[in-house]
Amino acid sequence: xxxxxxxxxxxxxxxxxxxxxxxxxxxxxxxxxxxxxxxxxxxxxxxxxxxxxxxxxxxxxxxxxxxxxxxxxxxxxxxxxxxxxxxxxxxxxxxxxxxxxxxxxxxxxxxxxxxxxxxxxxxxxxxxxxxxxxxxxxxxxxxxxxxxxxxxxxxxxxxxxxxxxxxxxxxxxxxxxxxxxxxxxxxxxxxxxxxxxxxxxxxxxxxxxxxxxxxxxxxxxxxxxxxxxxxxxxxxxxxxxxxxxxxxxxxxxxxxxxxxxxxxxxxxxxxxxxxxxxxxxx
Ligand code: AMP
Ligand code: MN
Ligand code: MN
Ligand code: MN
Numbered sequence: 001x002x003x004x005x006x007x008x009x010x011x012x013x014x015x016x017x018x019x020x021x022x023x024x025x026x027x028x029x030x031x032x033x034x035x036x037x038x039x040x041x042x043x044x045x046x047x048x049x050x051x052x053x054x055x056x057x058x059x060x061x062x063x064x065x066x067x068x069x070x071x072x073x074x075x076x077x078x079x080x081x082x083x084x085x086x087x088x089x090x091x092x093x094x095x096x097x098x099x100x101x102x103x104x105x106x107x108x109x110x111x112x113x114x115x116x117x118x119x120x121x122x123x124x125x126x127x128x129x130x131x132x133x134x135x136x137x138x139x140x141x142x143x144x145x146x147x148x149x150x151x152x153x154x155x156x157x158x159x160x161x162x163x164x165x166x167x168x169x170x171x172x173x174x175x176x177x178x179x180x181x182x183x184x185x186x187x188x189x190x191x192x193x194x195x196x197x198x199x200x201x202x203x204x205x206x207x208x209x210x211x212x213x214x215x216x217x218x219x220x221x222x223x224x225x226x227x228x229x230x231x232x233x234x235x236x237x238x239x240x241x242x243x244x245x246x247x248x249x250x251x252x253x254x255x256x257x258x259x260x261x262x263x264x265x266x267x268x269x270x271x272x273x274x275x276x277x278x279x280x281x282x
Pocket of ligand 3: 063074189190
């Protein structure tokens with residue numbers, strides 16, 4: 001068994017179609033793949049078709065943006081009922097904010113950095129119905145404003161930079177509520193990426209659990225070995241299940257491969273070995 005429970009397609013800011021993503025997963029020996037596009041379920045029908053007849057199981061997921069203490073965090077929902085009206089309405093709201101934010105990013109880039117046509121530029125990289133900062137970063141690199149992705153974020157899109165727009169996503173509690181309303185499992189994504197002290201991360205985990213969250217990504221494509229150990233410690237301390245996801249966005253990023261993650265630490269209960277997984281996978 002090989003689980004990868006966090007991945008993206010062109011329905012959000014990935015570069016592979018859901019079909020190509022599924023084929024890549026099969027090639028990498030993944031047996032259980034969750035497609036977890038940012039704030040959308042739009043890639044799932046195609047992914048569902050693509051896995052038909054192949055030796056791989058698709059888990060319907062999404063990575064939802066959420067606000068906690070004034071910062072943006074990401075919550076992955078797994079085994080989602082894509083028909084849930086609560087979830088669909090929540091996603092509609094998120095997409096409305098994304099739409100407004102995309103235009104606002106472009107407006108600020110023009111006003112503060114003299115960069116024109118950033119909105120059209122970003123849109124030229126969009127294949128699904130959703131604009132992300134990644135699309136702006138691709139445009140900024142293509143147009144020569146930054147030498148690579150990391151620099152595009154650092155110079156233009158992060159806090160304090162010309163194109164930064166404050167998050168106004170739904171609250172952590174609301175997002176977890178939508179996932180639960182859709183019979184899903186709420187997983188805190190890449191917990192080591194929020195630059196929180198251990199104390200503040202514990203505060204976040206306590207609130208996440210209070211809201212109904214059940215798992216954290218102990219294994220993530222973005223976690224160092226030391227971060228894996230630290231997150232395994234948090235999972236044990238809080239009685240949280242442990243998830244594993246590469247956060248693959250496509251072959252352009254040579255550091256992250258679909259399905260390639262270290263072994264789950266022994267102290268962890270993997271989310272796929274839990275009763276709730278068995279119930280919801282049934
Ligand atoms: P958004 O949800 O539109 O705000 O975009 C967030 C996405 O941007 C993340 O999922 C990453 O794919 C990407 N991203 C965020 N920060 C960085 C960074 N510092 N360098 C490269 N990519 C980033
Ligand atoms: Mn992304
Ligand atoms: Mn994320
Ligand atoms: Mn992601």
